Amino acid sequence: MDGYPSFEEIVAEEAELQLASFTHEDALALGMRLLDLARADGLPVAVDVRKGAQQVFHAALPGSSADNDSWIRRKVRVVERCGTSSLAVGQLWRERGTTFAQASSLDPTRFAAAGGCVPVLVRGVGPVGTATVSGLPEVEDHRLVVRALRAHLAAAGNRA
Known part of the structure; x- marks a missing residue:
């Protein structure tokens, strides 16, 4: 789809963004970074960062x-x-010619495979939380989270 990265590109990006x-x-700090980036660009968004199931920043x-x-x-x-x-x-199912909602049969009022939520991954551990933005078109929501994660990695020297 035009403007959408491929499923493989997104997964490769996630592998690059792993924290120590x-x-x-x-x-x-990640929540504040997201907030600062959004404020700097005047974006009408809500941001959320979770460690495990606990909402740490909103x-x-x-x-x-x-x-x-x-x-x-x-x-x-x-x-x-997932x-x-x-x-x-969402992109995986688009590339397969359907939608997550159709393929999963999960309640769309409870599950949305729309861009903007990225797992927080710790190298050697896996997913330990999430960072999420909502308010922009889905690819832009996703890109804002990726920018914040990259800035967090750079600032913390957090590459493992």
Whole structure:
């Protein structure tokens, strides 16, 4: 699809973004990084960072709404269930000629394979949390999270 990275590109990007560790302080720092990037660009988004099942950081900027919070919960459920980003899950099924909703038979009011939620991966451990943005077109939501993760890695020297 035009403008969408392939499933393989998204999965390769996730492998690149693995952290050495992920503490509550890291979750807060990542949340602030997301918030700072969104503020700098004047983006009307809600952001969310979780360590395991615990929501450690959540903020909503002007122009966002409670609908964005609902989208965040739905995207997080997809990542927790599938272990890969919500954009990757959606793209996998698009490349197969269908949709996640059709293929999974999961309730679309509870699960959304729309871009914007990325698993927080610790090298040698796997998924330990999520970072999510809602409020922009799905590829832009995803890219904002990726930018924040890259900045977090660079600032922390957190490559394992």
